[in-house]
Amino acid sequence: MVITTRAAARDPRDDAAGTHTSAAPARAPQAATAPAPGAPGGEAPPGLKGLVVTRTELGDVHGREGFYHYRQYSAIELAERRSLEDVWHLLLFGELPDEEARTAFVARVAPLRHLPPEIAEVLPTLVRSGRHGGPLDGLRTALSLVGAARGMQSLYDADPASRLEDALVVGAVTPTLAAALHRLGLGLAPVSPRDDLSFAANYLWMLLGAEPTAGQVRAIERYLIATIDHGFNASTFTARVIASTGADLAACVVGAIGALSGPLHGGAPSRALDTLDAIGSPERIDPWIREHVLAGDRIMGFGHAVYRTEDPRSRMLRGVAEEFGGDLVAFAMRVERRVVELLAELKPGRELHTNVEFYAGVVMELCGLSREMFTPTFAVARTIGWTANILEQATDPRIIRPSARYVGPPAPQPVP
Missing domain, CATH: 1.10.580.10 (Citrate Synthase, domain 1)
Structure with missing residues (x-):
């Protein structure tokens, strides 16, 4: 499997050559400047975030545009x-x-x-x-x-x-x-x-x-x-x-x-409904959200690792939920609206939207699951x-074998 940065991935010749990340010699933390991300021995970003690791014909996610597709179709x-x-x-x-x-x-x-x-x-x-x-x-x-x-x-x-x-x-x-x-x-x-x-x-x-x-x-x-x-x-x-x-x-x-x-x-869809249960009633929405936002707590059903706009799955499932209607749907929509509004007030500049789990839980509960x-x-x-x-x-014969950068005590040391 080819591991590249997005910039490096633009040159198809690199992929055709079968470039790999190879193991680099262990170095002490004070060693020379590390290779660039994606280069042999180079460090990947935490969680491999944004790192392109292969090519696929199955689909892609466009986080900034709020769009994803299967093959060539939305x-x-x-x-x-x-x-x-x-x-x-x-x-x-x-x-x-x-x-x-x-x-x-x-x-x-x-x-x-x-x-x-x-x-x-x-x-x-x-x-x-x-x-x-x-x-x-x-x-x-x-x-x-x-x-x-x-x-x-x-x-x-x-x-x-x-x-x-x-x-x-x-x-x-x-x-x-x-x-x-x-x-x-x-x-x-x-x-x-x-x-x-x-x-x-x-x-x-x-x-x-x-x-x-x-x-x-x-x-x-x-x-x-x-x-x-x-x-x-x-x-x-x-x-x-x-x-x-x-x-x-x-x-x-x-x-x-x-x-x-x-x-x-x-594991988040049920936890998103648990959040609605914890809030319980309309008058508790604002104090509950303020308390948890100011405490830095994660609000389940909100935020996504890729999307920087509304999750398109959440938007679709909100529409599905509205087709059912009822108190649960009305309450969920009210909570969603206030989370977004209060976050803009309490954490200006930080956008947070519902992800797929928020309305997925609502829809599945309405369907009897x-x-x-x-x-x-x-x-x-x-x-x-x-x-x-x-x-x-399975069509690629290469094993996925990345490397880790050792940051422990310098080696080798005498074994006591």
Whole structure:
């Protein structure tokens, strides 16, 4: 994998030559000036922020413009106008399907939703042994079992057709696993998937045990499409790092779920609703916000590592929430407005807007999902994006192997 700065990335000859970051000799802190960022031995910015690490055909995020896309299409426009199956097809095959291709794709993935008997038999044990971890932890383990049960080859050894089939299996079976683990945790029997329902409708059917309304299906489908992929976020990058080692596809997704489980990444939708609960009533909005802003506390559901304007996913999901209406939506919109206004007053010059998690939590709650299923639902969508990234990474034979700059005591020293 090529690691460059944005400036260096402009010259395609550098990428063609296969430039790598190589390990530099350990130096004491008082050593000579370090190489420039992106050069061999050069230091990357903290958190790799803004560092371009590879090329991709899957999409990009434009933080200053408040825009992101899947391949050549606006992700938000896709969420508003196309089905999840269409977007899944786009990411894997590079084009939106026509009616014939869509029918064939749906028929191909529908049977893959069903759990193999040996996996279904193990799920109750997973729930009992991991009762405090929740469905996301169970999903991580269950997908590892799926990989083992299918005998998934390493990406290094598998041919492209086998890799694609593994990707389709993982993308199709993840919502079935997540829903089954959730229901078993509640003491309810899992609900089998139906081949006559769309991806989003099937997910709600398996979670709720009742056929969802058209409004619920479109709301959840738009959320799922909007969160399928989002640049080189922590979980996607994790999946690609593992893929670069040649590991099997299930192992890559399991690692990505581990990254997603952190509250600073995928674990925030329920916490954003917790914020609304903590505020409680309209008269408490201003004092609660003032107290937490002045204390420097993080307000969950606000701010983003990339966007310097309104998160387009939040804007879309606000519209979805407004279609439902009701007290929760009105309260959430009032809190959003006052956070922005009070931040401008208390921290002038610092812009802070809602991110995807704020209204995602509202929408999912209105669709009947319990809060423990918010992050697993995020994973259900993101698995499709992860697998597309894994397949792309598998075409590059180079392992991702950056370096760290040693800043400890000078070495070597005598061993006492």
